[in-house]
Amino acid sequence: MNEEVFAAANEALTRGETVALVTIVRAQGSTPQRVGSKMLVYADGRTVGTIGGGCYEHDAFGKARQAILNGSPSVVRYELSDDFAEENGLICGGQMEVYIEPLTAAPRLYVIGAGHVGFYLARLAQEVGFRIHVVDDREKFANGDRFPNASEIVVDDIAAWLESAELPAEAYVAVITRGHQHDLSALRALVRRPLRYLGMIGSRAKVTRVYEALTAEGVSADALRAVHAPIGLDIGAVTPAEIAVSILAEMIAVRHGRIATGAQPLRYEPKALAR
Numbered sequence: 001m002n003e004e005v006f007a008a009a010n011e012a013l014t015r016g017e018t019v020a021l022v023t024i025v026r027a028q029g030s031t032p033q034r035v036g037s038k039m040l041v042y043a044d045g046r047t048v049g050t051i052g053g054g055c056y057e058h059d060a061f062g063k064a065r066q067a068i069l070n071g072s073p074s075v076v077r078y079e080l081s082d083d084f085a086e087e088n089g090l091i092c093g094g095q096m097e098v099y100i101e102p103l104t105a106a107p108r109l110y111v112i113g114a115g116h117v118g119f120y121l122a123r124l125a126q127e128v129g130f131r132i133h134v135v136d137d138r139e140k141f142a143n144g145d146r147f148p149n150a151s152e153i154v155v156d157d158i159a160a161w162l163e164s165a166e167l168p169a170e171a172y173v174a175v176i177t178r179g180h181q182h183d184l185s186a187l188r189a190l191v192r193r194p195l196r197y198l199g200m201i202g203s204r205a206k207v208t209r210v211y212e213a214l215t216a217e218g219v220s221a222d223a224l225r226a227v228h229a230p231i232g233l234d235i236g237a238v239t240p241a242e243i244a245v246s247i248l249a250e251m252i253a254v255r256h257g258r259i260a261t262g263a264q265p266l267r268y269e270p271k272a273l274a275r
Contacts, residue, residue, distance in 0.1 A: 005038045005049040013105040016168050018043065018071075020064035021101045024051050025075070029094020043068050051098060056080070060098050067102040074100050106131045107170060107196070107255065108151075112158060112186050113177035114141035117201065120244035121174060122147055128252065130172065135161060159185035172197040172251050174231060184210050191223050197254045199231035199247065 012019045022039040032052030039049040039057070041064035051057050056078040063076060078096045109125050111118045114136035122132045126149045133152040136142035142155050154161055158177060167173065173195055175186045187200055187210060200207065207229045214224065232246030233253070253259040
């Protein structure tokens with residue numbers, strides 16, 4: 001049974017899903033399952049495997065779904081008293097502890113723009129555990145020689161590809177193309193989507209122009225506030241490598257809850273959003 005659980009967990013992580021693994025880590029007396037028995041819980045309520053059934057499994061199931069949301073592991077102790085066992089039709093009367101562990105897939109980072117900053121960002125982000133996807137319309141820049149560790153390299157019209165691509169809600173996206181119009185088109189395709197992180201490169205003046213153009217098209221101020229722009233932490237970065245460090249630092253801060261996802265305070269006040 002555990003082989004089935006491990007296979008299901010691997011498939012879920014490959015798809016980019018977060019799941020929770022429930023494992024019996026201690027059992028004393030009469031318990032319905034032995035130490036090491038496992039159950040995998042999905043965010044949508046599906047399960048694979050069992051730790052024995054009954055109300056305690058239902059309780060562990062609920063705590064596992066909560067762990068998927070908050071990312072925190074826990075150890076839960078159950079007293080399988082005679083009364084508890086009788087109520088649940090179990091022939092047991094022991095004690096049991098289960099370890100509930102959220103399993104999070106390597107986060108996907110979509111680098112939109114394969115120029116100098118994109119090159120360094122992909123290389124650095126891969127080192128800290130991101131799965132890299134590179135998108136550009138220039139094969140000269142978006143290729144396996146420059147991005148040997150990328151999970152995906154797309155050479156296509158950037159806006160057209162983004163409009164049809166299904167990006168997971170857990171994805172991180174850095175819009176760092178070679179020009180204002182490409183950034184505008186990319187952000188237009190992304191800004192209304194639920195994403196863990198969305199950032200766009202550019203000076204404050206450029207970001208203001210992009211935001212005002214999107215506001216004129218009906219994009220809400222709340223949607224724009226969720227964008228990290230200008231992208232990256234303000235560390236005084238100048239070179240492409242330094243800018244990549246500032247972007248990655250901001251993503252890591254979001255990943256670990258030091259910076260909230262969405263509803264970012266505006267770093268400036270474009271006239272179009274001041275109303």
